[in-house]
Amino acid sequence: MTVWDRPEPPPRPVPLDREQIVAAAIALADEGGLEAVSLRKVAARLNAGPMRLYGYISTKEELLDLMVDEVQAEILPEGRPSDWQEALRNLANGTRQTALRHEWLADLLGGRPTLGPNGLAVAEATLAALDDLADIDTVMRAVETVSSYFTGAIRREIANLRAERATGLSKYEWQRASGPYLTRMLATGRFPALTKAVYDGTDVDAEASFATGLDWVLDAVAAKLTRP
Amino acid sequence: MTVWDRPEPPPRPVPLDREQIVAAAIALADEGGLEAVSLRKVAARLNAGPMRLYGYISTKEELLDLMVDEVQAEILPEGRPSDWQEALRNLANGTRQTALRHEWLADLLGGRPTLGPNGLAVAEATLAALDDLADIDTVMRAVETVSSYFTGAIRREIANLRAERATGLSKYEWQRASGPYLTRMLATGRFPALTKAVYDGTDVDAEASFATGLDWVLDAVAAKLTRP
DNA sequence: ACTGAAGAAATACAGTGTATCGATATGAGA
DNA sequence: TCTCATATCGATACACTGTATTTCTTCAGT
Known part of the structure; x- marks a missing residue:
């Protein structure tokens, strides 16, 4: 059997590594959200069969963990400001x-x-910002409080943002004007404070609201640090 | 064809309503987590075919929304304390x-x-706690800050709790003793503050930690309220 | 040149959310 | 009281998921 009879061998599979896999997964998620990330699609993007990925990860959850750790690299600030409040603000805004x-x-x-390594680096940076400003336990409490705040705030912000996109209206426009269900509920009079908030509240932009809340929490931390 | 030939007609399907559906879904989720909730299993629990549910909900996401709203009823406190801090604490602890x-x-x-109705009621209760203590915008900022905090804190607590269950060790035991990966990472010396926290930090229980952070945030809010 | 090991691919399976369709029971109109 | 339209339920179907298993290919070492 001559060379001419034999077909060319199938191209040697391009070597893979976690980095590429994670990058592909992130690209998919950026385009279509988490639900667009399936092992099949990730593998397809790398010209590989789905099972190929199981050499690098052993479960889809692990892939998600890797994705999170990867983008956490974007959070880390370049320089470390001497002001601890500024440092924490940087981390919070970076995460946002x-x-x-x-x-x-x-x-x-x-x-x-x-x-993951970047997750640990973020934790380190957060703790480092407060290092030596109080006993460790206080520092840990402070870190947990601050990051609980901005974790929650970010989730809420994104949730609202998605809701706005889904209806095409800003939250308050929608509540005030066209949301028939909500209008009806408010009209029942069972939610006076909420009604006041919806109709009389100013629609401040998300960034400012995030910053204000963050400042408050940082002030609270400051108050506890200076008094050990 | 006589009666005797004909089989008994299939039993009239038991009538359904959203309440039963949501209850079944919650039961499944309580037992096996969110991933145990599938429309098929929910329907099966009610002796119905999966498609039956689509008369009451039009998508699985809607079912999840209903589930959340349902358990939010458990958050609402019985009486309304006059102290706004106590009121917010009640809501936070209730959610937790x-x-x-x-x-x-x-x-x-x-x-x-x-x-949902209960979600609105929770929002109302939260806003009502601060009503008349400041202008609406400040109140809204305060409410967002407090609930961002406890939302984030609760998520973290449950995340840690699950991690503990998965390894059988408390977070700190694990970090200190047996997590080989983490031990190795800490040993690199790249995470000094984190290392100190892990080895020298006291392992306070989650409830206390939650309460402390909450107190801090409430103090911060108090500071902003009294000075409008 | 042959064998063993390793790695990739294909196949397979049980399960998912949801669209569609056919049968059937129920209520309205004659 | 009978018939027909309408709503509702169940079954079937589809495209897709995460992952186990089995089959085949390719290379390394003897």
Whole structure:
């Protein structure tokens, strides 16, 4: 059997690594949200069969963990400001910006402990900001409080943003004007405070609202630090 | 064809309503987590075919929304304390307790706006606690800050709790003793603050930690309220 | 040149959310 | 009281999921 009879061998499969897999998964998630991430689609994007991925990860959850850790690299600030409040603000805003770039992150934020290298680096940076400003336990309490705040705030912001996109109206426009169900509910008079908020509240933009809440929490932390 | 030939007609299907459907779904989720909730299983629990449910909901997401709203009823306190801090604490602790009873709630918390009747009632109660203590915009900012905090804190707590269950060790035991990956990472010396926290930090219980953070945030709110 | 091991691919399976369709029971109109 | 339209239920179907298993190919070492 001559060379001419034999067909060319199938191209050697391009070598893979976790980095490529994670990048492909992130690309899919950025385009179509978390629900667009399936092992089959990730593999297809790399010209591979689905089962190929199981050499690099052993479960889809692991892939999600890797994705989170990967984008957490974007959170880390370049320099470390001397002011601890500024440092924490940077981390909070960094997380927020990252979540705005990768909205699927909001679905995963706080969902499980982040123990990847970048997750640890973020934790380190957060703790380092407060290092030596109080005893460790106080510092830990402060870190937990601050990051609980911004985790929750970011999730809420993204949730509202999606709702706006789904209806095409800003939250308050919608509540005030056209949401028939909500209008009806408010009209029952059972939610006076809520009604006042909806009709008389100013529709401040999300960034400002995030910053204000963050400032408050940082002030609270400051108050506890200076008094050990 | 006589009666004797004809089989008895199939039993008239038991009438359904959303309440039963949601109850069945919640039962499944309580037992096996959110991933145990499938339309087929919910329907089976009610002796119905899967498609039957689509008369009452038009998508699985709607079912999840109904589930969240249903358990939000458990959050609402009986009486309204005059002290606004106490009122907010009640709501925060109520949410936490509910999430501990229905751990799947943590997966959904903050995931999308809660506009069901009970969700609105919770929002009303939260706003009402601060009503007349400041201008509406400040009140809204305060409410968002507080609930961002406890949403995030609860998610983290449940996440840690699950991680503990998965490894059989408390977070700190695990970090300190046996997690080989983490031990190795800490040993690199790249995470000094984190290392200190892991080895020297006291392992306070989740409830206390939640309460402390909450107190801090409430203090912060108090500071902003009294000075309009 | 042959064998063993490793790795990729194909196939397979049980399960998912939901669209469609055919039968059937129920209520309205004559 | 009978008939017909309408609503409702169940079955079937489809495209897709995560993952186990089995089959085949290719290379390394003897």
